[in-house]
Amino acid sequence: MKVVSSVSLPSLTAAVTRLQRQLDALSHLAPGQRCLTLSEAVEAPPLIAWLAAQPQEAKIYWRGRRNGEEVAAIGIAQRHRLDRMPDADTLDRLYRQLLQQDGDGDLRLYGGVAFDPKQPAWPEFGQAQFVLPRLELRRQGEQAQLRLNLSVHNREWSQELSDAHTALQAVVKAAPLPPLGPAHLLSRQDTPNRARWETLIGQVTHPSFIDDTPKVVLARETRMRTSAQPNPWTVLHAWQLLNPGSYQYGFQFSEQHTFISCSPERLYHRLGRELSTEALAGTTVRGFNEADDQALADALLSDSKNSHENQLVRQHIEAQLSPLADYVGVEESPTILKLNHIQHLHRGIRAEIKAGVSDLQLLQALHPTPAVGGLPRDAAMSFIRQREGFDRGWYAGACGYLGQNESEFSVAIRSALFSPERITLFAGAGIVGDSEVEAEWQELNNKLATVLGILNGL
Ligand SMILES: C=C(O[C@H]1C=CC=C(C(=O)O)[C@@H]1O)C(=O)O
Ligand SMILES: [Mg+2]
Numbered sequence: 364m365k366v367v368s369s370v371s372l373p374s375l376t377a378a379v380t381r382l383q384r385q386l387d388a389l390s391h392l393a394p395g396q397r398c399l400t401l402s403e404a405v406e407a408p409p410l411i412a413w414l415a416a417q418p419q420e421a422k423i424y425w426r427g428r429r430n431g432e433e434v435a436a437i438g439i440a441q442r443h444r445l446d447r448m449p450d451a452d453t454l455d456r457l458y459r460q461l462l463q464q465d466g467d468g469d470l471r472l473y474g475g476v477a478f479d480p481k482q483p484a485w486p487e488f489g490q491a492q493f494v495l496p497r498l499e500l501r502r503q504g505e506q507a508q509l510r511l512n513l514s515v516h517n518r519e520w521s522q523e524l525s526d527a528h529t530a531l532q533a534v535v536k537a538a539p540l541p542p543l544g545p546a547h548l549l550s551r552q553d554t555p556n557r558a559r560w561e562t563l564i565g566q567v568t569h570p571s572f573i574d575d576t577p578k579v580v581l582a583r584e585t586r587m588r589t590s591a592q593p594n595p596w597t598v599l600h601a602w603q604l605l606n607p608g609s610y611q612y613g614f615q616f617s618e619q620h621t622f623i624s625c626s627p628e629r630l631y632h633r634l635g636r637e638l639s640t641e642a643l644a645g646t647t648v649r650g651f652n653e654a655d656d657q658a659l660a661d662a663l664l665s666d667s668k669n670s671h672e673n674q675l676v677r678q679h680i681e682a683q684l685s686p687l688a689d690y691v692g693v694e695e696s697p698t699i700l701k702l703n704h705i706q707h708l709h710r711g712i713r714a715e716i717k718a719g720v721s722d723l724q725l726l727q728a729l730h731p732t733p734a735v736g737g738l739p740r741d742a743a744m745s746f747i748r749q750r751e752g753f754d755r756g757w758y759a760g761a762c763g764y765l766g767q768n769e770s771e772f773s774v775a776i777r778s779a780l781f782s783p784e785r786i787t788l789f790a791g792a793g794i795v796g797d798s799e800v801e802a803e804w805q806e807l808n809n810k811l812a813t814v815l816g817i818l819n820g821l
Contacts, residue, residue, distance in 0.1 A: 372406035375413075378509045379534050386511070386527055392520055398440075398470055398495070399513045407507030408537035410435040410500060411603075415596035416538040419530060420618065423473050423496060424599065425764065426611040427771055429632060431503065436473060438497025438530045440512040440523075443472070445491040446484055468767055470495065470512070475614065475762035475775065478731055478755040479744055485756035485780070487616045493765060497530045540600055543820060546591035554584045554753045560804055563750055567794045578675050579737040579746050582791030583807050584753040588784065593818065595621035595781040601817045605703040610773035612762055622757050624778035625814070627702055630729055630761045632771045633722065638688070638714040642677035643700065643774075644734045644793050645669030645708030648809050660699045660706055668797040673697055673708040675795070676733045679740075680712055683728040688714040704812040722770045726761060735759035735774055735791060756780070758789035779814060788814060 373381065385401045392399060414422050414435040423436040474493030477484055484490045499510040511531065513523055555563060560583070566572060567579045595613060602625040603611040613623040631640040647663040650656030663669055677693055684691045691714040700709040716725070736759075737743020747755075758780075763772035780787040790810040792803045 372404055372505075372507070375405055375408055375509065375534070375536065378403040378405035379531050382509065382511050383528065383531050386524060386531070389513075389524065392513075392515060397515055400470060400510050401513070402508050402510040405500070405507050405509045407500060407502040407505075410502060411596050411600045412540050413500065413537035415540055415594060416535055417533075418535065419497070419533050420616065421494060421496070422613070422615040422621075423494070424596070424611070424613040425473060426603065427632075427763075428608065428610050428627075428629060428773070429771075433502045434473075434499060436496030436499040437534075439494050440497045440514045440527075441472075441495035441516045443474075443491075443493045444489045446489050471499075471764040471766045473614075473764045475757050475760050476726065476730065477757055478735065478759040479748060481744070482748055482754045482756075485620075485754070487620050488614070488622065488757050492616065497527065498534065540597045541594040543593050543597055543601070543817070544591075546589045546593060548819075549588040549590055550586075551588075552586045554586075555581075555751065557804060559752065561800045564794060564798060564800045564803060566750070567746070568796060568798055573796045575739075576742045576746070577738055578672065578733050578793055578795050579743045580733070580735050580759075580791045580793045581747070581803075582735075582751060582755065582759065582789055584758075585788040585790075585811065587786045587788070587818070589786065589818070592781070592783070592786075595623050595779075598779070598781075598814070598817055599623045599625070601820075602814060605813050605817075606777075608700075609702065609777070612773065614757075614762065619783055621781040622775075622778060623781070624762065624773070624775045626773045626775060626777045627700060627707065628734065628774040628776055630732070630763070630772035630774050631725060632769075633716070633725065634769050636716045636718065636720075638684070638716050638725070640680060640684075640712045640714070640729065642673050642680060642693075642697075642710040642712065642732075642734065643707050644672040644676045645697070646705055646792070646806055646809070648705055649701065649703070656701075656706075660701075663699065663706060663708060664697065668795060669708055670697070671795050671797070672793040673710060675738050675793075677710050677712070679733045679738055680729065684712070684714050684716075687720045687724060687728060688716050690715045702813070704816075705809050722765050725770075726772070730761045730772075730774075731759060732774065734793065735776060737793075755789070759791060777810065777814070786818065 381403045419437045425434045472493040476491040609627045615621040628643045694710045697708040700707045761772045762775045790807040792806040
């Protein structure tokens with residue numbers, strides 16, 4: 364029989380006080396140790412609302428697709444920002460050094476890498492940025508932990524203790540999320556526009572191109588100006604309610620710019636040497652009723668263009684993982700992954716990676732997959748870089764966290780960047796030989812429908 368504890372969890376304020384006491388008792392760090400985490404059980408507030416209310420930068424929200432774990436993190440104990448993509452050896456050294464610092468084995472660096480290291484980086488985000496947050500609220504069901512991370516990376520221990528005190532003192536209670544409206548759309552600009560899209564599809568599907576480059580995922584940037592800027596955390600919250608089975612995350616390194624995503628796509632999840640990834644490509648809309656919805660799903664499963672889109676992703680992932688793994692297994696028949704407005708073809712892929720293979724090797728092997736880049740990777744990336752007409756930045760990049768025993772990354776599609784002057788939305792579609800201009804343009808619109816619905820509700 365399960366014994367239900369009658370002892371209630373401490374409030375956030377009480378947990379902060381307890382952490383302050385733990386901090387007071389810490390005058391030194393054990394020799395050789397570089398990081399330390401203090402933690403307290405806590406009765407979790409609504410995490411996004413708590414995060415939105417905090418005065419401290421940076422703010423990170425993460426909710427994985429797997430087990431409902433939710434994280435809200437604030438402040439920075441360590442920041443690793445790369446403005447140019449360093450070579451693999453430098454990255455590998457940095458990564459191993461970071462993970463060696465791990466005190467309780469559960470330290471996580473949250474962040475992301477851009478889609479294309481050869482495109483100009485988004486200011487504030489960089490080509491890659493990972494942070495060890497100062498404070499993390501991790502919630503799993505009713506259980507939550509408030510974690511305070513301390514680090515002596517590039518600094519004195521006494522300074523670190525004093526900064527940690529300041530961060531604890533600045534924590535405030537959750538407040539209701541600011542409402543979305545009222546606001547209205549002032550302007551909208553699509554890059555590429557419809558005419559340019561037609562040209563690009565013509566170039567990609569031309570026999571002389573497609574024979575060597577069977578798939579290019581072309582994307583569109585939609586810039587919108589509204590009469591009042593909605594709070595990005597309120598938008599993320601509304602989005603997550605509509606797609607509860609997707610990854611949900613947000614990165615705000617300063618108050619100016621916030622990148623949010625409600626992505627259905629996993630790049631990979633690694634637990635020890637067990638790896639789980641997927642081929643997610645091929646799209647149709649949802650039906651108005653159950654019969655309609657099933658008919659659309661059946662049509663998607665038997666459609667040759669969409670099957671081809673998915674197969675190319677699957678084959679590439681399998682080939683990329685094989686040299687790094689003792690075993691790779693792929694679901695032969697795709698299944699349907701249903702979202703609020705659209706449905707996708709999905710193939711689960713599992714692997715047991717070889718001992719010693721690092722997350723950076725995995726990131727380099729898997730990212731970007733042909734679900735967002737194309738095939739062959741270099742030719743498709745070069746086409747996108749030269750012709751698409753905007754910098755993808757973190758859209759279609761990889762966002763998540765690195766840990767010693769466990770790491771997880773999502774592909775940052777279905778995403779939006781909030782800037783002082785505008786909101787930028789992104790959507791892409793896999794272009795293959797049988798692609799049709801209008802159908803692929805509609806697919807972009809379908810992929811934006813959920814977030815546009817939220818923003819139109821302003
Ligand atoms: C590139 C995107 O979606 C990818 C993921 C799923 C299905 C896709 C498709 O059917 O084209 C795309 O490959 C995006 O949403 O921006
Ligand atoms: Mg498609």
